[in-house]
Amino acid sequence: MWVISSRLKKQIRISEYDYKIKIIESEMINAFTIPGGRIYISKELILFCESPEQLAAVLAHEIAHVEKRHTVSRILKEFTISLLFSIISGADTVLLSELWKTTISSSFNRKQEQESDEYAMDLLEKSNISPRTIAAFFRKLNRENLDYDEKVEFLMSHPHNNSRIKRSLEYKTSKGFKPIPFDLDWKSIKEDL
């Protein structure tokens, strides 16, 4: 995870965030972000990815949500600023529980998702990873009939897989772009999980 994320992070020139990426135990193919540059990837999602590049694509998308502050905007839609300040200062468990529910249940809107996809493709290109990897990831989802399935809850608000595949394939990389594959034994990494 460190190898993959550090290659992406290097390409974010100016960032206010000190990223913390964690793998969590979950039966769902899931990835989500909470405020403050914290990204969570489920074990099931890593097992689902066919290559480290595919995981990098998911990670780049989540980084985009962080950089564009979509997580904050989402929370602020449900919570007032004073309520958030009271959580920060007092950490009331009832409020925290509500905040947590909002964080995981409410979704980003389609515009934010599209914005994140574009940012992710740009970041992938800068990191010498083919933006077409996004298409490969969604093709696999389609192959396994996981589009909008309850198992992939995090995709519910996302634009339909086919449109994302199309956009990823249409993305024009700059002249001379050459993808550099990760020097990782992906199979054994997955076995180690």
Added chain:
Amino acid sequence: MLGKIQKDLIKLLAFFGGLFLLIYLGFFLLFRSSTPSWLTAEYNEHLLSYEKEMQLGEIIDRYAIKGQEIDILKKQTNRLCYVGNFFQIKKANPHFRVRL
């Protein structure tokens, strides 16, 4: 007299209605790609500073995520300890076998 008032009222309504429509169309064309933020308060992220955002993230992490994380390093250390133990036992007892 009443008819004149009615006519004036209709004119007034048409004037303000038209004005509202023009303003609305103006905004619609200006922000065609996005809904005007003053209408939906969609872009509100600037209300929370980065510092407060970090604190919030830390609290959510502590409250909701702790315990669900997978510590790969710990897993690998355990595996190394297991291999280390295995060689120690094997050294002491050459007949020791592990069926995997």
